[in-house]
Amino acid sequence: MRTSLTMAIDSRIYSEQVLYKCFYWFSQDYTVDISIGEGSFYNVLIQPNKENTVVDWDTLAEKVKQQLIDFKLRDIVSNETKTIRELIVAKAFACYDIDTTPQTNVSDPVGFIPAII
Amino acid sequence: MTRKFLHVENFGANIPYYLLPFRFHRINETKEVIVNEVDDFLVVPVGTAAQIIERKINRREDATLYGDLLANFFISEQPIPELIDVLATRYRTKKSFLDHFTSLHIFVISLRCEHTCHYCQVSRVTADKDKFDMGREHINAGIEMMMRSPNPHVTMEFQGGEALLAFDNIVYAVERTKQEAVLRNKKVNYVICTNLAPLTEEILAYCKENAILISTSLDGPEFIHNKNRHKPHSNSYQLAVDGVMKCRQELGEENVSALLTTTNLSLQHPEEIVDEYVNRGFRNIFLRPISPYGFATKNAGKNKYQTTAFLEFYKKALNTIISYNLNGYYIREDYASIILKKMLTPFPVGYVDLQSPAGIINSVIVFNYDGKIYASDEARMLAEMNDFTFLLGDLSVNTYEEIFYGEKSMELAEVFTNESLPGCSDCAFQSYCGADPVFNYTTQGDTWGHRPTSSFCQRNMEIMRHLIELMDSDKKIEKVFRSWITGKTDAIKN
Ligand code: SF4
Numbered sequence: 001m002r003t004s005l006t007m008a009i010d011s012r013i014y015s016e017q018v019l020y021k022c023f024y025w026f027s028q029d030y031t032v033d034i035s036i037g038e039g040s041f042y043n044v045l046i047q048p049n050k051e052n053t054v055v056d057w058d059t060l061a062e063k064v065k066q067q068l069i070d071f072k073l074r075d076i077v078s079n080e081t082k083t084i085r086e087l088i089v090a091k092a093f094a095c096y097d098i099d100t101t102p103q104t105n106v107s108d109p110v111g112f113i114p115a116i117i
Numbered sequence: 118m119t120r121k122f123l124h125v126e127n128f129g130a131n132i133p134y135y136l137l138p139f140r141f142h143r144i145n146e147t148k149e150v151i152v153n154e155v156d157d158f159l160v161v162p163v164g165t166a167a168q169i170i171e172r173k174i175n176r177r178e179d180a181t182l183y184g185d186l187l188a189n190f191f192i193s194e195q196p197i198p199e200l201i202d203v204l205a206t207r208y209r210t211k212k213s214f215l216d217h218f219t220s221l222h223i224f225v226i227s228l229r230c231e232h233t234c235h236y237c238q239v240s241r242v243t244a245d246k247d248k249f250d251m252g253r254e255h256i257n258a259g260i261e262m263m264m265r266s267p268n269p270h271v272t273m274e275f276q277g278g279e280a281l282l283a284f285d286n287i288v289y290a291v292e293r294t295k296q297e298a299v300l301r302n303k304k305v306n307y308v309i310c311t312n313l314a315p316l317t318e319e320i321l322a323y324c325k326e327n328a329i330l331i332s333t334s335l336d337g338p339e340f341i342h343n344k345n346r347h348k349p350h351s352n353s354y355q356l357a358v359d360g361v362m363k364c365r366q367e368l369g370e371e372n373v374s375a376l377l378t379t380t381n382l383s384l385q386h387p388e389e390i391v392d393e394y395v396n397r398g399f400r401n402i403f404l405r406p407i408s409p410y411g412f413a414t415k416n417a418g419k420n421k422y423q424t425t426a427f428l429e430f431y432k433k434a435l436n437t438i439i440s441y442n443l444n445g446y447y448i449r450e451d452y453a454s455i456i457l458k459k460m461l462t463p464f465p466v467g468y469v470d471l472q473s474p475a476g477i478i479n480s481v482i483v484f485n486y487d488g489k490i491y492a493s494d495e496a497r498m499l500a501e502m503n504d505f506t507f508l509l510g511d512l513s514v515n516t517y518e519e520i521f522y523g524e525k526s527m528e529l530a531e532v533f534t535n536e537s538l539p540g541c542s543d544c545a546f547q548s549y550c551g552a553d554p555v556f557n558y559t560t561q562g563d564t565w566g567h568r569p570t571s572s573f574c575q576r577n578m579e580i581m582r583h584l585i586e587l588m589d590s591d592k593k594i595e596k597v598f599r600s601w602i603t604g605k606t607d608a609i610k611n
Contacts, residue, residue, distance in 0.1 A: 021543060024539060024540060024568075024569065025540070025568075025569050026569070027567070027569050027570075028569035028570050069167070070141075071543070073141075073166060073167055073170050074140065074141075074543045076136075076170050077136055077138065077139060077140075077170060078138075078543070080135075080136045081136050081137060081138040081139075084137060084138065084196075084197065084198075084201075085138045085154060087197070087201065087205075088138075088154060088201065088204050088205050088208050089205075089208065091201065091202065091205035092205040092206070092208040092209040092212070093209065
């Protein structure tokens with residue numbers, strides 16, 4: 001009976017951070033060892049926590065792939081929006097009075113901008 | 118007046134857009150939910166989050182989705198959205214429960230109790246031991262500390278044991294607080310948590326005079342309630358039900374609430390429990406899981422049930438509650454209502470178990486009968502098991518500053534925001550959920566907790582997913598849910 005799954009994951013596609021965030025959620029049922037492999041690859045060894053557990057390895061591999069993609073997507077959002085997020089929080093807790101009428105045309109459905117009349 | 122249209126390039130299909138912070142979670146095989154930084158959510162087909170992130174949403178071809186994403190702050194056409202101040206204000210509103218700091222002050226006015234419930238969360242003691250009542254000096258010091266809270270609106274909650282066994286203490290505390298509140302310009306709500314067994318006319322009259330709310334327990338029909346709450350030589354259920362009726366008559370329906378404690382036995386009877394609440398005329402029910410504290414953890418055989426079993430119970434009971442609403446009887450489930458209010462309105466909810474920063478210290482503090490101060494009620498229960506991890510100090514020794522800004526509080530501050538906890542930091546439900554270091558410590562041995570094996574996480578994630586799925590599957594259910602937030606019953610009839 002197969003007792004473990006080894007995956008080689010390309011670090012050029014998935015960062016170490018993405019790997020750890022992803023495999024964190026597998027730690028309920030599995031022990032996961034992440035090590036540096038050959039070239040640009042990480043080796044990931046996955047073993048069930050409980051001995052003699054019957055694992056559907058194909059399904060598990062699929063799930064890992066799906067989760068890796070999801071965590072990579074989360075990583076992209078998180079990196080791209082880091083500054084704006086900090087700005088929102090900083091503005092939210094800064095001691096200043098917010099303009100009661102923000103200067104904007106976004107809620108202006110017919111393109112009516114008083115400033116350009 | 119002339120009206121001008123924006124330049125034609127504003128209507129092009131290929132304007133690049135910028136991402137705003139959001140998170141996503143699959144809710145079933147076909148749908149996923151995306152949640153932005155200020156709690157707004159959209160249910161979309163699986164794969165949509167990926168398309169948004171990969172800039173595959175086209176302004177013209179996917180006009181409706183594009184418009185929704187733009188209007189709901191998931192994307193922006195400027196690097197910094199024009200409405201950033203609106204976003205900031207919304208964010209601030211979400212966290213506005215922090216503005217005034219601690220509101221709920223729990224006074225464990227006596228540890229004495231005449232019940233012998235098998236799941237009791239504090240050590241029971243016989244009813245005649247005066248040494249288990251809170252001393253007057255401790256009551257005075259507790260009131261002083263409560264008056265120091267920057268919050269202009271505080272709640273003083275009396276708990277036990279059985280709080281009414283020390284009614285003289287309650288009267289003393291309320292009278293003193295009333296005077297202090299006038300001097301310090303504070304508004305105080307009073308709550309007594311009681312099994313109602315020791316209720317008398319005199320007690321009722323005093324509660325009425327002082328607008329004291331009554332919070333009691335009703336675990337379901339007689340056979341469940343009495344099995345859970347054993348009172349030697351009497352019928353606990355009958356005492357509770359009669360007490361509720363009397364309180365309603367005297368104090369008004371809105372001033373009496375009942376809490377349900379779920380046990381192994383209750384798990385098998387979700388429908389009967391809801392029916393009992395409806396038959397007794399309640400308009401709300403709080404489906405709480407049993408807490409892992411006090412005697413509860415010792416009595417493993419009776420109380421250790423799987424979160425999965427609780428979730429199954431919860432969903433069946435919720436289903437029954439929804440059916441009652443759809444058939445014209447308004448009854449709200451409180452746990453769902455708390456989460457739904459966070460999901461469907463811009464406002465926060467003052468519920469200590471689902472807050473980030475956590476409810477401990479920020480919203481609640483507990484003064485024990487012996488003068489010890491704990492970070493929460495659960496922390497106090499842990500201390501009854503001789504674990505003093507969340508002991509903050511002593512009413513007769515420590516100052517307000519030492520308690521609220523002391524070393525222990527600072528240590529806890531490290532772990533009480535879920536924005537910075539492993540697992541939670543990427544979770545779509547982060548802003549609907551909370552951080553509970555006391556629960557983490559009790560169930561997993563450390564205050565950070567381990568989300569993949571946490572029953573707090575498993576329970577909340579599934580309940581939130583389920584609520585969103587229900588709303589998405591049937592607009593009538595969404596109407597019922599909205600009526601729970603607004604209290605407007607006519608919403609469900611249209
Ligand atoms: S506890 Fe679980 S459900 Fe709640 S925010 Fe954290 S990861 Fe999400």
